[in-house]
Amino acid sequence: MDAIVAFFNGLSSLGVSVVMPIVLTIIGCCFGAGFGKSLKAGLTVGIGFIGLNLVINQLMGTDLASAVTAMVNRFGLELSVIDVGWPAASAIAMGSVVGTIIIPLALLVNVVMLLTNTTQTADVDIWNYWHFAFTGALVAIVTNNVGLGIFAAIINEVVVLIIGDVTAPLVEESLGLPGVSIPHGFSGAYVPIAFAVNWLLDKIPGIKNINWDVRSMQKKFGVFGDPVMLGSIIGLVIGILAGYGLLPVTNSDGTTTQSVLYIAVAMGAVMVLIPRMAALLMEGLLPISDAASAFIQKHFSNRGKIYIGLDSAVGTGHPVTLTMALILVPVAVFLAFILPGNKVVPLADLACIPYMLVLITPIVHENGFRGLLVGIVVLAVGFYIATDLSPLITSAAANVNFDMGGAAAISSICDGANPLTWLIVRFGTIGTYIGLVVLAVGDVALALWNRKRILREAAELHEESAEAAAQK
Incomplete structure (x- = not known):
């Protein structure tokens, strides 16, 4: 077991841009795509992740976060919990005892669910298993029981895989990703809220008819509706609010204010x-x-469609998602200031707002108005969750000797503001085992419901195939 854990920890430490080419090359060969074609596909995905990370980490994670920090300081926002960002959260998660075993364990759970028809998602995004470990690490602290922490991580995974299944058709249609699902522990956690708010908006006269089609608006406003102009205008507003000047300034400590x-x-x-x-x-x-x-249709016709589970990064490029994300950055800072009881100042994880919205965009059918409303709701809920979980996250950081940079309390938008993580952690405080047992029973019921749905879908696909063959 030590050797297995060490192997997967070593594989995970390579990072998503290296792990994904390896995993996708192996998967492609197993599915009969051929080594050369699979290798090229895997390398292309790896290069895409490198480019995506460069853009998000530098332009949003560094430049935009610096502007927001300046904005916070300028307006004197006194918030005591520091958003340390997802890299810190993932390091805390994978440095825990739960993190050392999560990759082989989560793979095993996924395989069992595939074999029992309780999921359609083959989750190859093993790097993001850290989301499950993060939940497990917090439960291990609150229960003082590592075994319950591991149990909680599995509960989290099962829910996220089923969310990936349910949203996969919407992902295919809206994001243009055939055969792909997004079983992402952060993005998927907001799906129930998005469905609930979207359902509620359908019941409100007048509001239900508002539809901001971002693509149509871009055409309507001509050059000023172009994504380049829209992003630049939003950036200009953020820079002005941050108090930036027309020229860069070299500070006394040697840093540069853009x-x-x-x-x-x-x-x-x-x-x-x-x-x-x-x-x-x-x-x-x-x-x-x-x-x-092709492989699934040939060999597993009774299993329905199988999706390849990937990082939600594949959906961040949607114009509605990007537009909403840039608008919601200053909104997030404003909410942090006005929400009574919130203690978290959003900083490092402002770059994660696009990931938060990836599955919201297809759920609201690319309606920018609804997307913004859902985004405001999930941000508000997220701030309260991040505030509530900050003592546990601070304790988890101390347990793995994480350097908090002098901060007395830390949290994150990803995954400290995760409603699914919060639900599992707080249920973990009910009795010794009672809360997690209740969640486990709910997990089983959800998996059985999903199995019934998958088998029904498989039967429908089989009938369609038979009718098509008969017509030929």
Whole structure:
């Protein structure tokens, strides 16, 4: 077991841009795509992830976060919990005892669910198993029981896989990703809220008829509706609110404060570069997806459609998602200031807002108005969750000797603001085992419901295939 854990920990430490080419090459060969074609597809995906990470980490995670920090300082927002960002959260998760075993364990659970028809998703995005480990690490702290932490991580995984199944048809239609699902522990956690808010909006007269079609608006406003111009205008507003000048300034500590014009250009670049990197990801995934679909239809006709589970990064390039994300960055800072009881200042994870919205976009059928309303709701809920979980996250960081940079309390938008993580953690505090047992029973019921849905879908596909063959 130690050797297995060490192998998967070593594989995970290579990072998503290296792990995904290896995993996709193996999967492509297993599905009969051929070594050369599979290798090229895997490398294309890896290159896409490198490009995407460069854009998001530098332009949003560094430049935009610096502007927001300046904005917070300028307006004197006194918030005591520091958003340390997802890299810190993942390091805390994978440094825990639960993190050491999560990759082989989660793979085993996924295989069992595939074999029992309780999921359609083959989740190859093993790097993002850290989301499950994060939940497990917090439960291990709150229960003082590592075994319950591991149990909680599995509960989290099962729910996320089923969410990936249910949203996969919407992902195919809206995001243009055939044969792909997004079983992402962060993005998927907001799906129930998105469905609930979207359902509620359908019941409100007048409101239900409002539809902001971002693509149509871009055409209507001409050059000012172009993604480049839209991103630059939003960047200009953020730079002005941050108090940036027309020229960069060298500070006394040797750091440089960028100009307002640079922030404007940088946000315009975000609107252009992220869709292009996402397109590169899709280009690499298509041969693997096609081979997987052909293989499943040939050998497992009774299992319905099988989806390749991928990082939600593949959906961040959608114009509605990107537009909403840039608008919601200043909104997030405003909410952090006005929400009574919130203690979290959003900083490092502002770059994660596009990931938060990836599955919301297809659920609201690309309606920008509804997407923004859902985004505001999930941000507000997220701030309260991040505030509530901050003591546990701070304890988890101390347990793995994570350097908190002098901060007394830390949290994150990803995954500290995760409603699914919060639900599992708080149920873990009910009795010794009672809360988690209740969740486990719910997991089983959800899996059985999903199995029934999958078998019904498989029967329908089989009938369609038989009718098509008969017509020929």
